[in-house]
Amino acid sequence: MNTWLSEFGTSFSGQRILVTGASGFIGSHLCDALLALGAEVYTLSRSANPPLGCKNLFIDLNDLDALRGVVVQSRPHIVYHLAAQVTAQQSISLVLPTLHNNLVGTVNLFLAFAESDVQQVITVGSSEVSHLTPSFSPYAVSKAGVDLYADLFQRNYGLPIVKIRLFMAYGPRQKPNKLVPYVVRSCLLGQPPYIQSGGRVCDFIYIVDVVRGLLAAGMQKNLNGYSLDLGTGESISIKDLTAMISSSTGGLVEPVFSEVSDRVMEKPQFADLALTKKLLNWNPMFSLEEGLKNTVLWFRSNLNTGKTNAN
Numbered sequence: 515m516n517t518w519l520s521e522f523g524t525s526f527s528g529q530r531i532l533v534t535g536a537s538g539f540i541g542s543h544l545c546d547a548l549l550a551l552g553a554e555v556y557t558l559s560r561s562a563n564p565p566l567g568c569k570n571l572f573i574d575l576n577d578l579d580a581l582r583g584v585v586v587q588s589r590p591h592i593v594y595h596l597a598a599q600v601t602a603q604q605s606i607s608l609v610l611p612t613l614h615n616n617l618v619g620t621v622n623l624f625l626a627f628a629e630s631d632v633q634q635v636i637t638v639g640s641s642e643v644s645h646l647t648p649s650f651s652p653y654a655v656s657k658a659g660v661d662l663y664a665d666l667f668q669r670n671y672g673l674p675i676v677k678i679r680l681f682m683a684y685g686p687r688q689k690p691n692k693l694v695p696y697v698v699r700s701c702l703l704g705q706p707p708y709i710q711s712g713g714r715v716c717d718f719i720y721i722v723d724v725v726r727g728l729l730a731a732g733m734q735k736n737l738n739g740y741s742l743d744l745g746t747g748e749s750i751s752i753k754d755l756t757a758m759i760s761s762s763t764g765g766l767v768e769p770v771f772s773e774v775s776d777r778v779m780e781k782p783q784f785a786d787l788a789l790t791k792k793l794l795n796w797n798p799m800f801s802l803e804e805g806l807k808n809t810v811l812w813f814r815s816n817l818n819t820g821k822t823n824a825n
Contacts, residue, residue, distance in 0.1 A: 518550045518551055518729075519550070519551065521726065522551055522733065524552065525732075526548055526732070526733075527551065527553070528552060528553070529553045529554065529592060530554045530588060530589060530591050531553045531554065531556065531592050531593075531732075532556045532584070532592070532593045533548070533555060533556070533557050533593075533594045534557070534558045534575065534593075534594070534595050534597035534623070535595070535597035536558070536565060536568060536570075536596075537565075538596060538597075539685075539688045539689060539692075539721070540596055540638070540683055540721065540724060540728075541594075541596045542687065543721050543722075543724070543725050544594060544596070544725050544728055544729075545557065545567075546565060547729060549565070549567045551729075555568045555569065556568065556569045556570075556571060556584075556588040556590060557569070557570045557571065558570075558575070558597065559571075560572065560573070569588075571587065574619075575618075575620070575622055576614060576615075576618060577622075578622045578625060578626065581625075582626045584626065585627060585632075589631075592632070592633060592634045592635075592636070592732050593623075593627060593632055593635045594636050594732070595623060595635065595636065595637045597615075597619065598615065598616045598638075598653075598657075604651045606652075608651075608652040608653070611652075612652040612655075613652070613656055616656035616660060617659045617660055617663070620637070623635075624664070624667045624673055627673060628671045628672075634674050634676065634731075634737070635673060635676075636676050636728065636732060637677050638728070639657045639660060639677055639679050639680065639741075640653065640654055640657040640679065640680065641679060641680065641681040641743075641745065641785070642657065661677055661741070664677055665739070668739050669739070674738045675738065676731055676738065676742065677741040678727070678728065678741075678742055679743045680719075680724065680744045681718070681743070681745030681783065681784070681785050682717060682745075683718075683719055683720075683721055684718055684719075684721065684805065685724075685812075686721070686808065686809060686816075687721075688721075688809075693752070693755075694759070694806075697755075697756050697759045697769070698763065699813055699817065701760050701764070701766075702813060702814055702817055705767065706767050706768055706769060706770050707767070707769045707770070708769075709753070709769055709771050709772065710772040712751065712752050712756070712772070715751050715752075715783065716749060716750070716752065716784075717746055717750075717785050718745075718746070718750065718802055718805070719744065719746050719785075719798060720800040720804070720808070721805075722799070722800060723746075723800055723805075727790070727794065727796050730796045731794060734794065740789070743790055744785065744790065745785025745787070745798075746784075746787075746798045746802070747784060747786070748802070749783065749784035753771060756769045758803070758806060762806055762807060762810050763810055
């Protein structure tokens with residue numbers, strides 16, 4: 515996007531920003547925007563390379579002492595916490611990994627910054643968590659725990675936290691095993707995509723609008739304790755979304771849908787944007803049709819290059 519400066523001006527110029535999960539899909543796009551806006555961007559990673567121009571600090575979020583050292587070294591004004599083990603699968607084998615990587619790692623981050631002078635900690639949560647009634651997956655439950663601890667640290671210990679409840683992000687550079695890029699690539703390659711949860715209803719938000727919302731949250735200093743939805747406010751079934759993607763790629767491939775969903779006790783998901791619009795002065799710019807068109811164009815251009823991110 516060439517208009518970051520036109521929308522956000524010098525709000526981030528010279529600001530020290532710490533981004534966890536910077537090598538992932540959302541994190542890399544956010545870092546690109548922050549760098550374009552003149553921010554000094556620090557990233558945390560166990561192994562992956564950060565976006566060019568960032569200052570990477572190689573640590574594990576489960577190492578509390580190392581995190582405390584990061585506070586001293588980076589002294590960030592704003593922290594964007596995106597690092598997580600993200601999967602909607604319901605396998606019991608994911609219980610312990612998501613507990614440690616998502617919940618324990620986040621609590622360590624809160625502890626490390628609780629006595630710092632950080633101005634804002636922005637946690638990015640999941641649309642699967644709604645009013646402490648998460649969907650039934652280890653990932654969703656771990657994110658519900660994160661929300662509870664965020665409230666604890668904000669109310670009891672004065673850590674300035676705002677929670678962003680992110681809906682289904684998609685766009686260029688997303689990992690091919692995620693739904694939208696999987697369907698796009700399958701159609702472009704002439705291979706029928708196999709979809710197990712065609713009846714699932716979700717709110718899909720284009721990556722540029724995600725970044726715009728995160729930047730808007732970083733600009734505001736009066737959001738402590740709020741939980742804000744970040745989506746479009748509209749929903750579509752996976753079956754209809756897949757049909758849209760197939761049409762946008764030429765309509766030569768017919769998707770295959772399973773008769774049995776692999777997701778139990780699912781509810782339709784769409785963002786409630788009333789509070790988000792009021793507090794952030796933000797609206798999504800891209801319709802689903804526009805976002806999918808841009809995504810298809812990018813994957814068509816990079817179909818054989820292997821360019822993706824980790825998340």
